[in-house]
Amino acid sequence: MVIPKTFQLGGTKWEVEITDQLLGAYGATYPAEGKVRLLKSLPKQIKEQTFCHELVHCILYSMGKPQDQHDEVFVDGFATFLHQYLK
Numbered sequence: 001m002v003i004p005k006t007f008q009l010g011g012t013k014w015e016v017e018i019t020d021q022l023l024g025a026y027g028a029t030y031p032a033e034g035k036v037r038l039l040k041s042l043p044k045q046i047k048e049q050t051f052c053h054e055l056v057h058c059i060l061y062s063m064g065k066p067q068d069q070h071d072e073v074f075v076d077g078f079a080t081f082l083h084q085y086l087k
Contacts, residue, residue, distance in 0.1 A: 001086050003038070003051045010062035016051070026050040029057040031067075052086070053079035 007014050017037045022028055027038045027050040036054045038047055056075045061067075 001048045001083070003048060007055075009058055012062060014058055027054045029054045029061070031058075031061040048087075049079060049083045052083040055079070056082070 003016060005016055007016070012034055015035050017035060018040045019037050020040050022037060022039050025039070026042055026046065027036065029036050036051070036058065038050055038054070042050060053075060056079045057067075057070060060070050060075070
């Protein structure tokens, strides 16, 4: 699986940044900036799965769901199956 540098959802262009540091996380989504950040030091498979997790957050934001309405158990489960499918 190739993690894209950019992708489009609902008319919004998102950028994917690979970073050396994230505070206590493997990845993070910043909807106001249209950015997803992933931790550089992660093994390939974990980085891919983390991208899928953040992609699900991006989809939920694009559907109008605010962050406090994102169910992390759902997001993680959906992302795991999405990653399996894409592989």
